[in-house]
Structures are given as C-alpha cells and as structure tokens.
Amino acid sequence: MAEPDQRLFFLLQQAAHRLRVAADRRCLAAAGITTAQLGALFAVREGGLTQRELAERLGQRESAVTAMVARLAEAGLVDRRPHPREHRAVVLRLTAAGEEALTRARPAIEEFNARLVAVLGEAGFRDTVEGVGKLARGEW
Structure with missing residues (x-):
C-alpha cells in the first residue's frame, strides 16, 4: 500500500469529484442550479463584475464562463447591463430570481457542510477550509 502522503493528490482529486457530484445533486434538487x-451567483452577488472578472474569480476560462452566464441569464438568475466605461463589456447583476435561488440552496449547503463536519470534526473542518483555500488561491 502506498504511503498516505504519496497518494494525497489522487485522494484530493477523487474526493473533489465525489463531493462535487453529491453537492450538485443537492443544489439541483434544492434550487435548480x-x-x-x-x-x-455568489460572486455576482458581490456586484459589479464583468464576465472576464467572473472568470478570473472562478479560475475558469472566459469561454466557459460566457456559456455559463448565458445559461444563468436565460434562466433569469442574472442580467447583463452595459458597462459604464467599456463599450464591449457587460456588468453582471444578480436578479431577484438569482437571490431566491441562493436562498433555496442555503439549507442544502448547510446540510452538506454539517456532513463534512461530522466526518472531519470541527477543528478538522476549519483546518481543511483554511488549507484547501490556500491551495485554491495558489498559495503553495
């Protein structure tokens, strides 16, 4: 059997996939997203983002975010307004329906986090949030 530290990358990938699938099921059931x-939606809620800025915030390619924003706009969850200074850019804004989707998703997110706390313990959960946050921000 491999040493645990040698398998960390593989385990992180496997855990991320399983957690994403489980969380997607819960969010889709609760809020349709x-x-x-x-x-x-959380990023757009903060306000004033262009699609390029949203892509940067999410760590995704702009083309992927463009397609996602189109789906969110079609669903009425965000709207796109002309940028006040950049004629080719748009500013994204959360709609009332988008805010409602976030509200509907909250219990699913809280239940999901509670299950993670049950597995990791309170301190382990906090340490994991801190550590994975650093990894996500490229602080390694």
Whole structure:
C-alpha cells in the first residue's frame, strides 16, 4: 500500500469529484442550479463584475464562463447591463430570481457542510477550509 502522503493528490482529486457530484445533486434538487452556477451567483452577488472578472474569480476560462452566464441569464438568475466605461463589456447583476435561488440552496449547503463536519470534526473542518483555500488561491 502506498504511503498516505504519496497518494494525497489522487485522494484530493477523487474526493473533489465525489463531493462535487453529491453537492450538485443537492443544489439541483434544492434550487435548480449546479455548484459551479452557485459559485458564480455568489460572486455576482458581490456586484459589479464583468464576465472576464467572473472568470478570473472562478479560475475558469472566459469561454466557459460566457456559456455559463448565458445559461444563468436565460434562466433569469442574472442580467447583463452595459458597462459604464467599456463599450464591449457587460456588468453582471444578480436578479431577484438569482437571490431566491441562493436562498433555496442555503439549507442544502448547510446540510452538506454539517456532513463534512461530522466526518472531519470541527477543528478538522476549519483546518481543511483554511488549507484547501490556500491551495485554491495558489498559495503553495
């Protein structure tokens, strides 16, 4: 059997996939959105983002975010307004329906986190959030 530290990358990939599938199921059932869309809605809620800025915030290619924003706009969860200074850019804004989707997703997110706390313990959960956050920000 491989040493645990030698398998960490593989285990992180496997865990991320399983967690994403489980979280997507919960978010879709609760609010009709995926976790990727949920992340985008949280970012847009902060206000004033262009699609390029949203792509940077999510760590995705702009083309992928363009397609996601189109789906979110079609669903009435975000709207696109002309940028006040950049004639080719648009500013994304969360709609009332988008805010409602976030509200509907909240219990699913809280239940999901509670299950993670049950597995990791309170301190382990906090340490994992801190550590994975650093990895996500490229701080390694």
